[in-house]
Amino acid sequence: KEIFLKDYRPLDFEIESVDLTFELDPSETLVTNRMKFVRKTDQSQLKLDGEHLVLVSIEKDGKILDQEDFYLTETDLTLNCPEQQFELVVKTRINPEANTRLEGLYRSSGNYCTQCEAEGFRTITYYLDRPDCLSYFTTKIIGDECENKVLLSNGNLIEFGELEGGKHFAVWEDPHKKPCYLFALVAGNLEVVEGHFETKDSRRVDLRLYVQENNLDKCDHAMASLKKSMKWDEERFGLIYDLDVYMVVAVDDFNMGAMENKGLNVFNSKFVLAKPETATDVDFEGIESVIAHEYFHNWTGNRVTCRDWFQLTLKEGLTIFRDQEFTSDMLSPAVKRIEDVKRLRSFQFPEDAGPMSHPIQPQSYIEMNNFYTMTVYEKGAEVVRLYQTLLGRDGFRKGMDLYFDRFDGQAVTVEDFRNAMADANQRDLSQMHHWYIQPGTPKVTVTKQYDAGNKTLSLSFKQTLNGKQEHLPLLIPVVFDVLSPSNEAALSFSLSEVDQSRCSRADNGWLFELTKHDESLVLQGVEEEGYLSLFRGFSAPILLDYACTQDELVALASYDSDSFVRWESIQTLALMNLIENVQAVEDNREMVLSEYYAKALESNLADTSLDLALKSLAITLPDESYLQEALSDKGMLINTDSILAVYGYMKQTIAEKFESSLLAIYQQMQSSEAYRYDKDAIAHRMLKNRCLNYLSKLPAQQDWMQTQFDQQSNMTDVFAALEAMKPYDSVWKKANLADFYHKWNHDDLVLDKWFALQASDQSDSALDLVKSLVEHADFHYTNPNRARSVLGVFGRMNMKGFHHASGEGYAFLASEVLKLDKINPQVAARIVSPFTQWKRYDVARQEKMKSQLTKLIESGSLSKDVYEIVSKSLK
């Protein structure tokens, strides 16, 4: 069944308060749910959501209802309620132990926990399971004392005590109204790490991290991250925490990253636990940003929530934007921006060009969980960033302030957010709506024309969407500058009076507001034909089509003061070179390393003033998925064998050509200091390991991998050494992997890395290796992290195995999806997603991928999660 945004209707009933009692039992938990209802319209039929429930009894205003008083289906319970106000008590029985979907109440490593977003609460009890139903929650938890030392729920603990039969109980009261997707319950034998934070209005907040005992030594980083987040939100947005306690629980089995339940976040343990020996820099950064993300949701998501699930980007796009800004302040703004753009291009652009393409505000869905996407999250964050680019930081802050003034405690829409931004700045932002309702990545074509006689530089801009100009035109901020080819400085120019209203000074250049399909801008008094530095800081989530010369790109790649454009220019040179080589392979010509790209690499390698992390990014080839994206954009079908050949050649050639500088930098970056998590130390490791990766291609330099692996100094370096070994089919690689397994098989998160490494193996035996992984004693379909480490990584990052010309990779993954779908549909739906891109590949591969999709559909037993993706892919 498909749900549509246009069908939204306000609630007929409100639930004033909910009083829940859980009598915990691994297989027979009894839930008693006492709700006070108020009828709001003259509709008297009340339909409550409920799935996977055993109904024990319903009572209205003290009277037990008979079978004929209500109507029960697999998905809901309907009853007639003509009263203005009434109370319902619904008792249900659920089986947490058998819940492998990990939605609702389930068990993970012997502990009870919940995941209710988006629609998991209805698997706990009958309820109006929609985000605009806000209510006051009180939760009583009764459990066996030996097995459940801690009993947690949202809000404040108001009562606890002993009961007979070895049981005890706790009562939690949440003073803030909330939708049920923010409900949480946790119980079990967990240990706690405590900290505290003093708010700027001098209140003390207790911070508690709950983990399993063996993980107590891995909590420092998460705790520090939480404190930094709380402080940052006070400073940047004036937002203060609103309860006396903030709890975070780490669980091993979790479908997503983490969940912002009010006062009681539940996290995938991957985003809590870290120490230098077990976690890489990327893991540390992930923890810092996910802790921040969930914390920031307390205001953007919880205090102001969504009216319906079509508004998901209201909280997610905004909260991702906020966590991006946070990370940018904690580490390096330039590096963070580039990393986010890479992520968007590698994962969101393909999504938006494929069969699951949807606007950041989807207009319909079959399974809501399928819409927790890169588009809603990452592109949504880019759209929020557009407001900040248009209004400036201060203007954006004014808009945020007004948003909270107007909507605190309410469930609202993306229009409400936009109106707050507009009204706080006295601006008409109605055109921004077009970003919310149209799918696809816009393309902006820019051309320039210099008139030396009149000293004018005319810039013309054209926007298209999905190859056409039939779309509602988007408001696109173009941040740019014009640089002198002779001395790197920005050229000065003036603008006509009309143009001044469309183009103004910005912090990092000029801001031109493109609002029409076609528009041009004339810069006057320009002394020479300059180089264009366009979309500085990636000022809009678009594809840029600008035919500039390679000389211009080399210049921008060597000295543009905007680090994004500088990086982008070298990426563009690399991309042109990669595409040329793909064509060369297909036409049986020799591949080359382009002299322009080589020149840009050389100047970046030699630039001693360049930030080390930026240097590392500059010498990194574009991701394979970005190349695929570019090839598809050119209308070319992808032959993965050519892509593999091209990357092999490029890495090898760059390594050979720059051997001495790569080696010199590699050695310079060595450090004997203990691991530190800070911008500088991270940049050193990043550059060092990039150099190692190139050096590993050269027979004379191969020993560095082993030396670095043997040092075992921290997981970042150990893992980088193993990564560099991936292409080799050798005895020593196997020995190192065996060693690693032996050392770490007691630690699930490290073991996930061991699995992921092999699932993305690039040797000739990649496919067989992956098939053996699912037979390994430590592989479990029931653990999402493990399933993703093998099957998710295989589909997304193992071009050699997944796209094996025999089609065996496809057959393998499809059959694994079927197995997993029976256990956990949400995870299966993520793992099937590489198949959605089938139309991009060469004809032979297309057919093989498509036939697997057809087989999946014909199995006839798909969950709606997997069904939605597979059926849309075949349309």
Ligand code: ARG
């Ligand atoms: N709201 C969570 C976050 O982004 C994501 C939870 C989504 N879970 C799900 N099963 N759809 O922080």
Ligand code: ZN
């Ligand atoms: Zn979120």
